[in-house]
Amino acid sequence: MSQEPTGADQPTDGPQPPEWLDTPDRGDGRVxxxxxxxxxAVKVALATGRPLLLRGMPGSGKSSLAPFVARQLGWRFYEHVVTYRTQPKELLWSFDSVRRLGDAQIAAPRSERPDDARxxxxxxxxxxxxxxSAVRRGRPAGAEIPDPCPDPFEKINDDRSPDHAVVLLDEIDKADPDVPNSLLVPLGLHRFVVTELGKEIRTELPEPALRPTREDSRQTRHLVVLTTNEERELPQALLRRCVVHVLPEHDRDMLVxxxxxxxxxWSGEVTRADEELAEAVADKLVEVREEAVMRDVRKPSTAEYLDALLACRTLGIRVDDEDWQLLTRNVLIKPQQMAGDPA
Structure with a gap:
């Protein structure tokens, strides 16, 4: 997996809003x-077929790894951001029982039964x-499909391998323990049953024209990446089934x-002035982190360092300017943190 960026947007020559809008999202897998x-750790997860659990402070790059790996390998990419309201089977499927009941009441006088797959x-x-199978909504192969389900990440996956995928389950620790527990069988055995259809879904064989060689058949075709911010303790049964890696706090040299x-x-090229600015902002970030420790607030992350660097580069701010102090409060040590908010 190469670390080289795969493309560049138009150069950013000034603080015009259209150019800001063209700045690539750092979670897009480009770099x-x-x-x-x-x-x-990624190689071990691929070799064993186990999920990769990433731990580390917010902003350390946990969520950005999965789209990068998918882009580098040419595999399809899917993402689900877990919340406190996420239901146990939501990562596998959902079923609109309310619409199903309404349609059944309409069809009853005609002695008809709705197609549950709808x-x-x-x-x-x-x-x-x-x-x-997902396109068919679980219907048998060869069945008439009046309502094929579109790939929710179709734009990203259009030219990627149909038989390989990377899945990001972001912030799995936010969910009730029932959610990670419900994933033990699907993640371990790569199959599950859609109860409303009575249909078992399991890993599909590659298309005949793309069948792997004997050597390739031993390679894992899917990678599931889980991230946690340690808001809740994860079930031991899930941890036992994962390859675990802790992303460390990046030091000054790694930040640069x-x-x-x-x-x-951002610009397609890196000038000496850009490098000097990156180094200066990294030096200041180290100082801000020390200040954060003394104030007993959260230290600024790598993501916030990149935000500060982009703001300095775009707005022409230098670390010895008065505006740097404002930027520190805007981006690095947030006002609510200074007031004692743990967010």
């Missing part, structure tokens, strides 16, 4: 600096494991290395 230890919405894990890679995506 990611992957240390050897993290690269090794009310099934495949989740990200279904799309990853069995995309052809990451900045140089992102500068390529």
């Amino acid at each position: 990611y600096v992957m240390p050897y230890e993290l690269r090794f 009310y099934v919405q495949p989740g990200v894990l279904w799309w990853a494991l069995a995309p052809r 290395r990451i900045a140089k890679e992102h500068l390529h995506t």
